[in-house]
Amino acid sequence: MLVLLFYLGDVMYTMKCERVREVAPLVKLKEIPHAPDYFAGLFNYRGVIVPVIDLRILIQGRPCEMRLSTRIILVDYVKDDNTPYILGLMAERVTEAVKKSEDAFVSPGLSMQDAPYLGDFVMENKEIIQYIDLDLLQNSFKFLPMLEGGNNVPDDDSVLA
């Protein structure tokens, strides 16, 4: 399975690629007043308004540095009414994707109440990388439309619709 590697500050994180639609460069975002601080803004992604979350603020409380390697990871979700929904996640040094076997993911048996999306760990070059569970991540944003949880990855037809 392909996983995307990226950094938030000095810490490496990873996420599964199966939901990742595209990794886009940083764009000018439309800020929304009174939004939570981790809400970076909105942008027009090929005709669809996509909200962007600054993952570094969400997890570490500091905004992403504005560098060339800081990118927006576009993730596919499915809404309750089966329509596709795209969410942007801003992270730093999004430069690599590696193949990992399913059993490379190990669970330490911990679960943090405030950040349930920080899930299992992957070992890469003896380093421990925490993995961000995209299914659980969506539940942390109350302003988003209701998204279906679970493991349903949108199939290609619904994305193109």
Next chain:
Amino acid sequence: MQKEESCWKQIGVWGKEEPRCPKLKEVIHCRNCDLFTQAGRNLLERDLPAKYKNEWAQVLLEKKGEDLIGTFPVVTFRVEGEWLALPARLFSEVIDKVSIHSLPHRKKDVLNGLVNVHGEMQICVSLEHLIGLEEEAEDTKKKQRLHDRMMVVSKDGDIWVFPVKEIHGIHHVHPDLFQNVPVTVAKSKSAFTKEIFKWKDKHVALLDDELLFYSLKRSIQ
């Protein structure tokens, strides 16, 4: 410090300085070296250039055009004044022009003679004779002699070599973009032409490979 930063240009594959980088033995090429990868990554750690965000915002708001599905690869090449194409799967390689050993008691016609390809004798044929293309004018000939190459194709186990004046390379065409072969086209050239497609400002004739190789086989017997 500068020297260390761009070692690939001094003691690596893009440099000539001695002593050579000791790591080269292990990694063969600088692009396999961690140092080189890291240097590339560091380029991305720069601050955003002015207008970068606006430019990308413009790019991303455009809807993606869908690529045509069902294209197939052809190799386009020039024989005399005509641009021709054959399905890419037939091509085994392109070689520099080598001398042709003519065969005694054979009229110099479609069969040009024999050529040496990697130590093996292969039959060299002339497509212009088979298809019936006129030799191009002398002045344009001179200018483009540089591009002369030979193409090696294999069809059903037979290997054929033929000289061409120019090779463009592999080009993907879609069946919907084919234009009809004009019925008024004279000469046998049209018989070998299956389809015509436009490439840049030129019309390229996609040859009927079945017929072409069948005729080649017949004509050398």
